[in-house]
Amino acid sequence: MKACVIGAGSSGIAAAQVLQARGIDFDCFEKGSKVGGNWRYENDNGMSSAYRSLHINTSRRVMAFKSLPMPEGYPDYPDHFQMAAYFDEVVDRFRLRERIEFGTEVLSVVPVDGSAGEWDVTIKGPGGEETRRYGAVLVANGHHWDPRWPEPAFAGADEFSGEQIHAHEYRESDIAKGKRVLVLGIGNSAVDIAVESSRIADATFLATRRGAWVIPKYLNGKPVDEIANSVTGLAPIPVMRAVLQRSLKVAVGSPTDYGLPKPDHKLLEAHPTVSSEFLPRLGHGDITAKPNIDRFTGGRGVRFVDGTEEEVDLVVYCTGYKISFPFFDPEVLAAPENVLPLYRRVVPADRPGLYVIGLVQPLGPIMPLAEAQCEWVADLISGRAALPPVATMEREIASEEEKQRKRFVASKRHTVEVDFYPYLREIRRERKRAAAPA
Numbered sequence: 467m468k469a470c471v472i473g474a475g476s477s478g479i480a481a482a483q484v485l486q487a488r489g490i491d492f493d494c495f496e497k498g499s500k501v502g503g504n505w506r507y508e509n510d511n512g513m514s515s516a517y518r519s520l521h522i523n524t525s526r527r528v529m530a531f532k533s534l535p536m537p538e539g540y541p542d543y544p545d546h547f548q549m550a551a552y553f554d555e556v557v558d559r560f561r562l563r564e565r566i567e568f569g570t571e572v573l574s575v576v577p578v579d580g581s582a583g584e585w586d587v588t589i590k591g592p593g594g595e596e597t598r599r600y601g602a603v604l605v606a607n608g609h610h611w612d613p614r615w616p617e618p619a620f621a622g623a624d625e626f627s628g629e630q631i632h633a634h635e636y637r638e639s640d641i642a643k644g645k646r647v648l649v650l651g652i653g654n655s656a657v658d659i660a661v662e663s664s665r666i667a668d669a670t671f672l673a674t675r676r677g678a679w680v681i682p683k684y685l686n687g688k689p690v691d692e693i694a695n696s697v698t699g700l701a702p703i704p705v706m707r708a709v710l711q712r713s714l715k716v717a718v719g720s721p722t723d724y725g726l727p728k729p730d731h732k733l734l735e736a737h738p739t740v741s742s743e744f745l746p747r748l749g750h751g752d753i754t755a756k757p758n759i760d761r762f763t764g765g766r767g768v769r770f771v772d773g774t775e776e777e778v779d780l781v782v783y784c785t786g787y788k789i790s791f792p793f794f795d796p797e798v799l800a801a802p803e804n805v806l807p808l809y810r811r812v813v814p815a816d817r818p819g820l821y822v823i824g825l826v827q828p829l830g831p832i833m834p835l836a837e838a839q840c841e842w843v844a845d846l847i848s849g850r851a852a853l854p855p856v857a858t859m860e861r862e863i864a865s866e867e868e869k870q871r872k873r874f875v876a877s878k879r880h881t882v883e884v885d886f887y888p889y890l891r892e893i894r895r896e897r898k899r900a901a902a903p904a
């Protein structure tokens with residue numbers, strides 16, 4: 467039976483490319499009119515979180531698909547226009563464009579009663595609504611499009627007379643012009659937006675409930691993620707930490723040197739906040755670090771947990787994203803609190819025929835991992851490999867989740883966090899271990 471791919475962002479086109487190369491017939495549905503998902507600025511799917519100035523923060527040589535490097539003329543950290551052009555090149559090079567049904571939204575995905583892994587997929591496209599049956603469904607709908615606002619909202623937020631937006635809605639820095647801006651969070655959205663605001667706003671505050679190790683894009687003249695490779699990237703975390711810590715100390719010192727709180731965790735225990743501009747903007751006094759918001763005090767007033775108060779016009783919540791699957795009944799698949807138990811971060815143990823692609827948050831780029839996941843899934847679909855019994859997968863999932871809880875800071879942003887090279891190795895091992903005897 468045919469496979470179904472949901473989405474033609476980078477994960478969906480990786481799936482399409484691999485399935486096609488492996489001779490597995492498939493349909494691919496894309497809600498928008500173009501490929502590239504999040505990287506298509508102002509995507510007409512209404513889901514992209516890209517802002518005008520966005521560049522990748524994982525360098526192009528590490529981030530590119532194995533199947534097609536990014537153009538040599540690209541800078542180390544291309545912008546979203548270049549990324550979208552690269553995805554266009556990928557689909558044209560592999561003749562995938564004609565395989566993708568654009569302007570077609572998947573409305574529901576339902577397991578077929580009594581079947582062992584068949585799924586009914588209902589779509590709505592230019593030809594109207596229809597339901598097709600598949601033997602495998604590869605879910606690649608992205609996990610950075612459904613904004614997570616502070617939960618619960620801060621006291622008094624409803625009465626705040628300024629503007630409140632989520633990073634997902636932020637497009638251009640103009641919105642900050644002449645305003646007093648408060649950015650909440652210290653992930654990559656927060657530091658990028660605070661830096662932009664600091665050039666144009668009257669004042670910019672960045673409030674955070676915990677500290678972060680801010681890593682510059684370059685160390686020793688090299689993109690920071692090129693320091694590790696497929697061999698050194700498998701070194702024990704304490705060794706990697708010691709190497710990076712030493713370079714960071716020389717290059718930027720400590721976050722506390724810039725007025726940021728001391729991180730409550732070790733380097734590499736949180737998703738990396740990568741910016742070469744953020745710390746100097748703090749040093750210039752154009753961004754002021756604040757602890758978390760305590761409450762809104764009426765009008766434009768905000769009180770922070772240290773008791774200080776500021777008047778602000780605009781609050782930008784850079785508080786991350788929810789993992790959402792609107793086309794599944796939550797009984798079938800859901801990720802409450804961003805938790806979704808998956809075998810090797812791909813396979814729901816009790817849902818044969820279902821595979822989730824790109825649902826990882828690596829210390830590094832997602833794309834090569836999504837590509838590796840697709841190779842494994844193609845092995846499974848074609849019968850070249852088999853999954854272990856459900857009970858074994860469930861045991862393994864529980865053990866992985868336990869390890870992950872120890873490895874990363876407890877936060878909804880880390881529920882799918884993985885180490886880049888170790889995860890790649892895990893998928894490769896899985897492909898070998900599960901290979902069916904000839």
Ligand SMILES: Cc1cc2nc3c(=O)[nH]c(=O)nc-3n(C[C@H](O)[C@H](O)[C@H](O)COP(=O)(O)OP(=O)(O)OC[C@H]3O[C@@H](n4cnc5c(N)ncnc54)[C@H](O)[C@@H]3O)c2cc1C
Binds near residue numbers: 472515
């Ligand atoms: C601001 C920002 C910057 C980032 N920078 C980096 C970076 O530098 N490096 C990195 O590795 N990662 C980065 N990421 C992570 C980002 O999620 C990935 O780079 C990449 O976009 C993941 O691709 P994807 O295909 O899984 O998801 P998406 O890019 O979100 O694509 C999902 C696709 O599925 C389609 N779709 C969704 N639902 C349906 C449906 N029901 N029916 C049909 N189609 C559907 C959408 O239209 C979309 O085209 C960044 C994320 C954000 C928000």
Ligand SMILES: NC(=O)c1ccc[n+]([C@@H]2O[C@H](COP(=O)([O-])OP(=O)(O)OC[C@H]3O[C@@H](n4cnc5c(N)ncnc54)[C@H](OP(=O)(O)O)[C@@H]3O)[C@@H](O)[C@H]2O)c1
Binds near residue numbers: 652653655
């Ligand atoms: N290419 C780029 O330059 C670029 C730019 C932007 C984003 N991205 C990527 O996009 C993804 C999402 O990044 P993101 O920065 O939008 O989200 P994120 O990584 O999930 O970070 C969310 C931030 O908000 C904080 N937060 C969440 N809820 C909060 C609350 N109620 N009160 C106070 N603080 C709260 C989190 O703190 P805790 O840690 O305490 O939970 C964290 O600092 C990441 O993969 C990121 O790398 C990349």
